[in-house]
Amino acid sequence: MKKVLIKGNDAVVRGALLAGCRNYFGYPITPASEIAEGSALLFPRVGGTFLQAESEIGAINMLYGAASSGVRCMTASSSPGISLKMEGISYLAGSELPCVIVDITRGGPGLGNIAPEQGDYNQIVKGGGHGNYKLIVLAPNSAQEMCDLTMLAFELADKYRNPTVIMADGTIGQMMEPVEFPQPVTSFPKKDWAVKATAETRENLVSSIELDPDRLEVHNQKLQKKYAIIEEKEVRCEEYRSDDAEILLCGFGIVSRLLQSVVDEMRAEGIPVGLIRPITLFPFPRKIIDVYASKKNVRFFNVFELNNGQMVDDVKLVVNGRKPVLFYGRMGGNLPTIKEISAEIMKNMRQS
Amino acid sequence: MTIQHNKVLQKPETFYDTFVRKGDSELKATHYCPGCGHGILHKLIAEAVSDFDIQDKTVLVSPVGCSVFAYYYFDTGNIQSAHGRAPAVGTGYKRANPDSILISYQGDGDLAAIGANEIIQAANRGEAMTVFFVNNAIYGMTGGQMAPTTLIGQKTTTTPYGRNSHSEGFPIRMSEIIATLEAPVYVERCMLTDARNIAKTRKAVRKALKAQIDHKGFSFVEVLSGCPTGWKMTPQEAKNWIDSVLSKYFVPGVFKDVIEEREPIIIKQETPSFKDYHKLMDISHLSEKEDVVPTPEKNNFHEELKIAGFGGQGLLSLGYVIANVAMGHQYEVSWLPSYGPEMRGGTANCSVKISDKRIGAPLVANPTTLIVMNKPSLEKFENDVVSGGTIIYDSGLIDTPPSRDDVTVIGLPATEMADKLGSTKAANMIVLGIFAYLKKQILSDHYIRWALPQILKNKAFHEINQKAFQTGFDYADKHV
Numbered sequence: 004m005k006k007v008l009i010k011g012n013d014a015v016v017r018g019a020l021l022a023g024c025r026n027y028f029g030y031p032i033t034p035a036s037e038i039a040e041g042s043a044l045l046f047p048r049v050g051g052t053f054l055q056a057e058s059e060i061g062a063i064n065m066l067y068g069a070a071s072s073g074v075r076c077m078t079a080s081s082s083p084g085i086s087l088k089m090e091g092i093s094y095l096a097g098s099e100l101p102c103v104i105v106d107i108t109r110g111g112p113g114l115g116n117i118a119p120e121q122g123d124y125n126q127i128v129k130g131g132g133h134g135n136y137k138l139i140v141l142a143p144n145s146a147q148e149m150c151d152l153t154m155l156a157f158e159l160a161d162k163y164r165n166p167t168v169i170m171a172d173g174t175i176g177q178m179m180e181p182v183e184f185p186q187p188v189t190s191f192p193k194k195d196w197a198v199k200a201t202a203e204t205r206e207n208l209v210s211s212i213e214l215d216p217d218r219l220e221v222h223n224q225k226l227q228k229k230y231a232i233i234e235e236k237e238v239r240c241e242e243y244r245s246d247d248a249e250i251l252l253c254g255f256g257i258v259s260r261l262l263q264s265v266v267d268e269m270r271a272e273g274i275p276v277g278l279i280r281p282i283t284l285f286p287f288p289r290k291i292i293d294v295y296a297s298k299k300n301v302r303f304f305n306v307f308e309l310n311n312g313q314m315v316d317d318v319k320l321v322v323n324g325r326k327p328v329l330f331y332g333r334m335g336g337n338l339p340t341i342k343e344i345s346a347e348i349m350k351n352m353r354q355s
Numbered sequence: 356m357t358i359q360h361n362k363v364l365q366k367p368e369t370f371y372d373t374f375v376r377k378g379d380s381e382l383k384a385t386h387y388c389p390g391c392g393h394g395i396l397h398k399l400i401a402e403a404v405s406d407f408d409i410q411d412k413t414v415l416v417s418p419v420g421c422s423v424f425a426y427y428y429f430d431t432g433n434i435q436s437a438h439g440r441a442p443a444v445g446t447g448y449k450r451a452n453p454d455s456i457l458i459s460y461q462g463d464g465d466l467a468a469i470g471a472n473e474i475i476q477a478a479n480r481g482e483a484m485t486v487f488f489v490n491n492a493i494y495g496m497t498g499g500q501m502a503p504t505t506l507i508g509q510k511t512t513t514t515p516y517g518r519n520s521h522s523e524g525f526p527i528r529m530s531e532i533i534a535t536l537e538a539p540v541y542v543e544r545c546m547l548t549d550a551r552n553i554a555k556t557r558k559a560v561r562k563a564l565k566a567q568i569d570h571k572g573f574s575f576v577e578v579l580s581g582c583p584t585g586w587k588m589t590p591q592e593a594k595n596w597i598d599s600v601l602s603k604y605f606v607p608g609v610f611k612d613v614i615e616e617r618e619p620i621i622i623k624q625e626t627p628s629f630k631d632y633h634k635l636m637d638i639s640h641l642s643e644k645e646d647v648v649p650t651p652e653k654n655n656f657h658e659e660l661k662i663a664g665f666g667g668q669g670l671l672s673l674g675y676v677i678a679n680v681a682m683g684h685q686y687e688v689s690w691l692p693s694y695g696p697e698m699r700g701g702t703a704n705c706s707v708k709i710s711d712k713r714i715g716a717p718l719v720a721n722p723t724t725l726i727v728m729n730k731p732s733l734e735k736f737e738n739d740v741v742s743g744g745t746i747i748y749d750s751g752l753i754d755t756p757p758s759r760d761d762v763t764v765i766g767l768p769a770t771e772m773a774d775k776l777g778s779t780k781a782a783n784m785i786v787l788g789i790f791a792y793l794k795k796q797i798l799s800d801h802y803i804r805w806a807l808p809q810i811l812k813n814k815a816f817h818e819i820n821q822k823a824f825q826t827g828f829d830y831a832d833k834h835v
Contacts, residue, residue: 008679008690017636026451045636052450056443057476064440064473068416068447071434076451094437178717179675179690181682184636198432198448200455202411208376208426210417210435215378257717264715340720 006181011149011171012079014182015105016041018153019077021187024103025051026076028065030058030084033117034173035107038079059084063091063104070100071209073197075157079105081173082123083114086131092166093132097211099196099226101160103153104138105169107176110336118336119172119257124313127170128284135223137230139167139237140284142255146180152282154185161192163233170284172309174257174338233286240288241280244270248277249300250348253292253318254307255281257338262307265344276348284314289321296322303327303355305348310334327355369401369410370428377427385428386421390590392489392547392580393422399553399560400458400487401429406561407568413456414448416441418470420462421496422489439470442477445484453622456567457484464494467503467527474529481538481572483620485563488529488575490544491582492601499585503527506604511585526604530577534610539573541566542611546579546602548594555607562614570619579605656686656711656797659719661736663693663704664728664749668770669783672811673726674705676787679810680803681709689717702731724793726786728752728769747789749782765789767830773823780816781823788827792835800828 009017015038019027027042039055046053052069056062062078069076080088085106095102108123110116125131128140139159141152153169160167198207213219241259244266245251252262259280269276279295281288295301303326306315315330322328331347333339339347366372373382387393404413410431417425419438426433432455436444441459449457466474466488474486493511494500500513504526508517518526534542541563545556556578563574579601581593588596660677662670671692678690686709693704706719724745727733730753733746740746742761750756751768767789773782784807791800807824808817 006682008675008682008688020636028447054450057472060440061443061473061476064437064443065447067436068434068444069451072448072452074451090437174691174717177692179678181688198414198434200412200414200432200452205411205430205432208433210426212423212435261716267715338718341716
């Protein structure tokens, strides 16, 4: 099948449709608006629903309603909008409702700007809503992955009855690349728990309230078990020229694309760098990082992010002092250049 | 649909016989306080659902507040929602399941304070749901704090000196507000103080549900209900207070009833065939029948283009065309609009990368080719071009030519030339002709001519685009 040149945001819409999603609830915000616009154009054409909600809060709760009935449903927003959705996300996680939430991240805090930043890492990966929940978080770095991981997100959401987030910065959302579209999904898992307005599902209840402390604790323990299984089975990570690397670069999303260029350039000069790119931010690729942290020839890890150092904490937890973990971050929507990244690595090499 | 009237003395089937979800020893009693209206309203709703024979397809959204546990009692599908969000949850549910009967049940804090926007918007969209709004002028579950419906002078735990309009505003009349909206079909306020009023409420409950069964749209029933605990009254005092005080401000009555006038709206859900899903999904791609797609030799080809000028000059489209054509030649490509602080400015630019290898960073910092169509862009990007690279600029719009002597500089009055061809907008296609000529070892001009109408689909421009492309190509042939 031929490839199509398409924006990352548009690839998300197509991925959702191919995954059998027919219900979109959203509220416009730059740089995620193409996802609402594309959904408005296409969802009605395949017998689906597009609804522009009154707010991000409205949208996430519409998602809660639709997900309660077991349909595949999605919303998309960007950082300040995601903050508004956090209450709903906590409820979705508490009620174990499968759905897909797309966060095309931008600069913060507050209104920030519309330039690419990755300051949502802690909010999405560690939980910006209340409670002991986890979201499955996928971080694409190309238009192709915007499609593929959106499809995967629906599958994982259903498999684990858990909200799944596509977290990509504005650059990934806005850039066009060739995309090859997979075949549409035609068979879907059964959802016996869903409230479907039928005689068979009349007994079903979707709820996150559990007043009795013992019962709420049991519910939370059940959730933690589920997260442990996800951590065991669903890690996705790309390693690029890392086998014999002495310096391991680590970054996700658009940063990983920059780091890939850096690896190629530095390798051409004989400098043994390699890249570890987490594709799933939760579950975090701990085992893979752990292997490198134990390798004798590895000198240090160098984490690059478009934030104040959020994922670097996760890397440090795994490395646990065995090797230095160094961090370089840009904020405000600025992308570092290849030269800046290379210079940083060279500086660290001299100092290590 | 006929309503059975012979069941009044038994518990409706829509109520569970024993409230197992409640989990304590009182499995036949609700958790509501003596004198509270929830129990009565619950029963009226349960009876109506049973009598309409819609129990299997009814879904009840329980709110936050005392009635958060409505799912203890209703033997229907149940969803519990966040504070104030029931109308949004109901909207999502109903849109995904248009054949269901969706009942949203909310208290006054839930509906008139935190969820005021959600209820207004759902009502305004005319969501096909039935909303029961229990107004008891106080926050019951949290222990008797002020509600948006608390009366002036009314003492609550957060208005210990009585509600003061200067500080807390006036009690909100939600039925009156909802009734001003165009979409709702039925809005009525009732109360539960005596048999006559309960009978009226019973009728309103049925009318509101029937409106949904008949696909007529959004209906809203407000019920004045006692909260003896919150009001610190006996149940009888509470009833008297509703009669003599509360109902004087929140006057019962029908505020809107256009059920008969409205045509039913029946949403059909189709499942289209996915046979032609490319078409369904509006994915435009180059025809697969074409047999002239060249597969050029790939020997370390790497091109980094920056295309810049004013918004409206078609420069992002130019980048899009080049990326598409290169993709047709089996190259890896990326296209990135100027994204970030410049996005809302008057200038626009895009980065295009073409490579025979996997592309890393999509942003072009040091272009091998710079195409500029205005002066600020030339000033901004000229020095970034790699030594040995190329600058193509519109010499009609830029009066100071590039000063670099280590790059190939091609100036042509592309906009003027396009004007003469009949459309200023085609200047970008003239530049495409130049670029195609420069890269003719890599990009086939025959292929570009064939592909252009498939990439830029607006038929009105097909002819001029071809002409402009040829003009640029010929110009380069002569001058470069």
